[in-house]
Amino acid sequence: MRGRVLIIAGSDSxxxxxxxxxxxxxxxxxxxxxxxxxxxxxQDTSGVYGVHTVPPDFIRQQIRLVLQDIGADAIKTGxxxxxxxxxxxxxxxxxxxxxxxxVADPVMVAKGGEALxxxxxxxxxxxRLLPFAALLTPNIPEAEVLSGMNITDVEEMQAAxxxxxxxxxxxxxxxxxxxxxxRLVDLLATEDGIEFFESERIxxxxxxxxxxxxxxxxxxxxxxxxxxRASVVRARAYVQEALRRxxxxxxxxxxxxxxxxxxxxxxxxxx
Numbered sequence: 001m002r003g004r005v006l007i008i009a010g011s012d013s014x015x016x017x018x019x020x021x022x023x024x025x026x027x028x029x030x031x032x033x034x035x036x037x038x039x040x041x042x043q044d045t046s047g048v049y050g051v052h053t054v055p056p057d058f059i060r061q062q063i064r065l066v067l068q069d070i071g072a073d074a075i076k077t078g079x080x081x082x083x084x085x086x087x088x089x090x091x092x093x094x095x096x097x098x099x100x101x102x103v104a105d106p107v108m109v110a111k112g113g114e115a116l117x118x119x120x121x122x123x124x125x126x127x128r129l130l131p132f133a134a135l136l137t138p139n140i141p142e143a144e145v146l147s148g149m150n151i152t153d154v155e156e157m158q159a160a161x162x163x164x165x166x167x168x169x170x171x172x173x174x175x176x177x178x179x180x181x182x183r184l185v186d187l188l189a190t191e192d193g194i195e196f197f198e199s200e201r202i203x204x205x206x207x208x209x210x211x212x213x214x215x216x217x218x219x220x221x222x223x224x225x226x227x228x229r230a231s232v233v234r235a236r237a238y239v240q241e242a243l244r245r246x247x248x249x250x251x252x253x254x255x256x257x258x259x260x261x262x263x264x265x266x267x268x269x270x271x
Contacts, residue, residue: 003031003223006066006100007216008059008089009078009107010039010051010116016255017209018078022216024258029238031220034070036062038089039081045208045250048116053081056088063092073223075102076216079116083124090128101222104133104169105215106142122146131168135228137215138164140178154185154196161189171228173218175211177201188232195229197236206246206254213256214239 005026012018019035026033038059042050066072075093080086093102106125108117117125122145130136140151146167147160154176161174176185186197217238221231242256249255 001030001032003220003225004034004071004073005031005216005219005223006034006036006063006072006075007078007219008036008038008063008075008080009105009212010041010081011037012209013040013042014044014208014250014255016045016250016253017212021209021212021256021258022076022078025213025216025238026220028258028261029217029220029224029234031223032070033216034066034072036066036089036092038085039079041079045252045254047252051081051116053085056084059085059088060092060095063089064095067092067096072100074219075100076105076219077102077129078105078212078215079107080121080125080129081116082118083121086121086124086129090132093132099132101134101219102132103135103137103215103219103222104129105137105211106146107211108142108145126167133169134222135171135173135218136164136167136169137173137175137211137218139175139211143174151179153179154187157185157187158189158194161187161194165189165191173232175214177210186236188229190228197232199236199240202240202243204243204246205252206248206250206256207243208250208253208255210239210243210256213242213258 007022023033040052147163149160161172164172172189184201217235218231241260245257
């Protein structure tokens with residue numbers, strides 16, 4: 001096991017997304033996962049039925065203790081819920097002093113449509129969290145909120161990604177899964193340009209936690225010394241395999257199979 005990832009996110013009682021998915025993804029990729037839980041949710045594959053936020057002082061304490069003792073080689077943020085939570089996270093990171101690569105997954109809406117980030121918190125996220133981030137990983141709806149742009153095709157994805165680079169984050173992985181078509185296109189935008197990653201769409205209702213899983217898998221790669229591009233390529237391959245081998249649990253948007261591993265020989269042909 002190598003690479004320490006501090007995951008700052010909410011808990012999913014169904015186990016398919018949130019902290020539970022994050023820990024599973026890091027473990028599958030041989031990284032160590034520590035956590036600071038920001039919220040408890042009562043949910044299943046059909047929806048979110050309750051949210052209980054964690055007091056800001058306790059969030060700060062969790063982050064402080066992990067960083068002072070175990071340490072972290074990368075950080076991943078997920079559900080942050082409100083401005084108070086975002087400020088608590090950023091205050092704790094600023095207090096630590098040392099900059100650690102942070103993958104920010106701007107979790108705004110659950111798979112079932114429930115809001116997981118208040119509207120007022122969006123500006124706080126942009127103003128406070130993004131300057132800490134090494135990578136922002138929005139899906140199409142999240143990117144529309146952050147960029148203020150409508151996104152209906154790949155060209156508009158590119159324009160939105162370029163706009164989000166102006167928000168203080170050096171890299172954006174914009175996920176194109178919400179666009180129609182048999183091919184799925186994600187794009188990685190940095191100051192060096194834009195790279196497109198295209199793959200066959202896997203038709204499945206078992207997609208709960210794909211965003212959490214992808215972001216944590218990328219953070220695991222960064223914690224292990226992989227470059228940004230290599231981390232993205234490996235994480236995409238991992239999520240695709242986890243989708244293909246989903247266990248079929250639940251009546252709604254079921255979970256992935258987080259226990260899959262990525263074949264090193266196959267990965268070498270992708271990176």
